[in-house]
Amino acid sequence: MTGDVTNDPALVGKLVTLFNKTPSQELVTNLSVTMQLQRFGGTDYPVSISDPPNCYICCPSMAYLDYAIEETRHFTANPVLQKSLNALISACRPLMRATGLDHQVQVNNWLFSTNPVPLIDLQTATEIRDELSAAHPARAVVIRSLNDIADVQSMAALTQAGFFLLPARQIYVVDHTRPKPASVDMKRDRKLLEKTEYTLSGADTFSASDWTRATALYHMLYVDKYTALNPQYTPGFLAQGHQIGLLRIIGLRGRDGILDGVAGMFQNGKTMTVPLIGYDTAKPQELGLYRMLNAIAQRRAAQSASFYNLSAGAAGFKRHRNGVPAIEYTAVYVGHLGLKARSATRLVQLILTHVGVPLLQRFAL
Numbered sequence: 001m002t003g004d005v006t007n008d009p010a011l012v013g014k015l016v017t018l019f020n021k022t023p024s025q026e027l028v029t030n031l032s033v034t035m036q037l038q039r040f041g042g043t044d045y046p047v048s049i050s051d052p053p054n055c056y057i058c059c060p061s062m063a064y065l066d067y068a069i070e071e072t073r074h075f076t077a078n079p080v081l082q083k084s085l086n087a088l089i090s091a092c093r094p095l096m097r098a099t100g101l102d103h104q105v106q107v108n109n110w111l112f113s114t115n116p117v118p119l120i121d122l123q124t125a126t127e128i129r130d131e132l133s134a135a136h137p138a139r140a141v142v143i144r145s146l147n148d149i150a151d152v153q154s155m156a157a158l159t160q161a162g163f164f165l166l167p168a169r170q171i172y173v174v175d176h177t178r179p180k181p182a183s184v185d186m187k188r189d190r191k192l193l194e195k196t197e198y199t200l201s202g203a204d205t206f207s208a209s210d211w212t213r214a215t216a217l218y219h220m221l222y223v224d225k226y227t228a229l230n231p232q233y234t235p236g237f238l239a240q241g242h243q244i245g246l247l248r249i250i251g252l253r254g255r256d257g258i259l260d261g262v263a264g265m266f267q268n269g270k271t272m273t274v275p276l277i278g279y280d281t282a283k284p285q286e287l288g289l290y291r292m293l294n295a296i297a298q299r300r301a302a303q304s305a306s307f308y309n310l311s312a313g314a315a316g317f318k319r320h321r322n323g324v325p326a327i328e329y330t331a332v333y334v335g336h337l338g339l340k341a342r343s344a345t346r347l348v349q350l351i352l353t354h355v356g357v358p359l360l361q362r363f364a365l
Contacts, residue, residue, distance in 0.1 A: 005116040006269035007108070009044040012037055014244040015110065016046055027237040028111060030228070031055040040107070040131070041124030048109040049136070052102040056229045057113060057144070060101040060330070063168065064352070065089055070227045075363075085359075092351065098344035099140070100337050105132050106142040110246075111231065112275035114171070114311045114328075115145040116268045120154040125161035133336040140341070141333040147326040149173055150271070150307060155329060163331040164345050167352045170360040172310040172323030176301045177270060185320040189295035192288045196252075198260065200296070203242040203249035211235040214251060214262040217278030225281060226313075233276070238264070247276060250296055252289060261289040263297055272297075272306040294321065327357055 019027065019035040033048040048058060056062040068089050075082040107128055108115050120128070120143075132141045146155050146165070150173070155165055182190070206214070215235045222230045241247040241264070252261035260283060264276030274297045279289035298321065301308035310318050312328070319325075334341040 004270040005118045007043050007045060007118055008268075011245055012044040012046050015246060018240055018244060019111075022236070022240075027234055027240070028055060029232040029234060031058065031111065031231060033058055033109075033111075035109075038107075038131075040127050041121065043118050043124075045108045046110060047132075048104075048106045048111070049139070050104060050106070054102070055231050057111065057231055058104065058106060058109070060099070060104075060142075060166075060332075061093070061096045062229055063330075064166075064348075065093055065096060067227065067229050070229070088355070092348070095344050095348060098340055099332075099348060100138075100334060100341045101140045101142065101332055101345070103138060104140045104142045105136045106144065107132070108143060108145075110266070112266060112273065113231065114273045114275060114309055116266075116271040116273060116309060117143060117146055117151055117154060118269075120157050122157040122160055125154075125157045125163065129161050129163070129333050129335075133333065137336055140337065143331040144168070144328075146329045146331055147171060147173070147309075148329070149324070149326040150309075151329075155331070158331045161333075162335050163333045164349050165329045165331055166345075166349055167357045167360075168328045168330050169312040170315070171312045171326050171328045172315070172318040173326055174298070174301065174308040174310065174322045174324070176308055177305050179302070179305075180322060183320060183322050186295070186298060186322065189288070189291045189321070190299070193292045193295045196288075196292060198252040198254060198292070201251040201253040201259065203247075203251070206239070206242075206249075206251070208235075210251070210259055211239045213259045214238055214249070214278070217259065217262050217280060218276055219278065220281045221278045238276070248300075249276070252279075252292060260287075261293050263293040265297060265300055267304065267306065270304075270306050271309060272301045272304065273309045273311060275311075290317075325361075327360070 016035045016037045024031050024033050033050040036047045038047045050058040052059050056067050072082045072085050212235045242249050247264040249264045251259045254260050261279040266273045334345050
């Protein structure tokens, strides 16, 4: 089960140009990066350079510590376990600091929670390692969003080149390149979408107030309901992302003309993700806004015969819609940062592999 990922050189260039002409915090308010376009193994990549504090997508200490502490809300029914996990995570803060990973140069950073990765062979992995460690001798080299279904070959090549693979989270994938019958819940979602009074509205019809509303809908779900550590996109990023072809955005517009739901799809080769989704959380759950938005995305993935990466979260919902669990990894190279960074990173890898992954799998997070 794999999806071919082929970075479009024109789109990489447009993304990098956007962030070079506009300060990053005007596009993602909790993100501070500089962006470059670099070519490795004949493929163009958006490459970010950043230092803490930052959004979790560019700051491993936030991803592995602060975000993880917030995720322990899933264990409120077992307060002893929750307290023990909080203590263990907090105790790892000095260790994570010692890795140096927050001072990083990140390859293939589309500035989403999930960035599908083109195939990386050993020669390309070595090229990435050598060029970036030489150009950035005080920074870790990072590649996120590798998973143990789609990226087995790339992960093996990166390991051989000296990268550590750090388990990050459990994600869910649906392989529409090998269709299987729709689940009961998928059929119900489709019927709901067919009979809804909401109108599907393409981003070409969006006004300035629609872009503001779409951003607010995303924030209602991912920032207000979940965590402020998630990327806090601005109306400018959404509008520009649509304009340059980075995101295909669809809205659910009510009879009053107001958007109540929005989904932004990112298609890279034969792999699709939905890094932007949001809905009016004050509306009755019976309306099924989240279900309809997911049905829109599933339909798009099926029509394009794509490998659909559903990212993390809402595990039960995704399992009931043919989602197959996979462990996502972050590849990091710290060989040039000294013994302290190498030793700390190796220890973090062991903890995540032998404690983090079993917890993710045991509790189906």
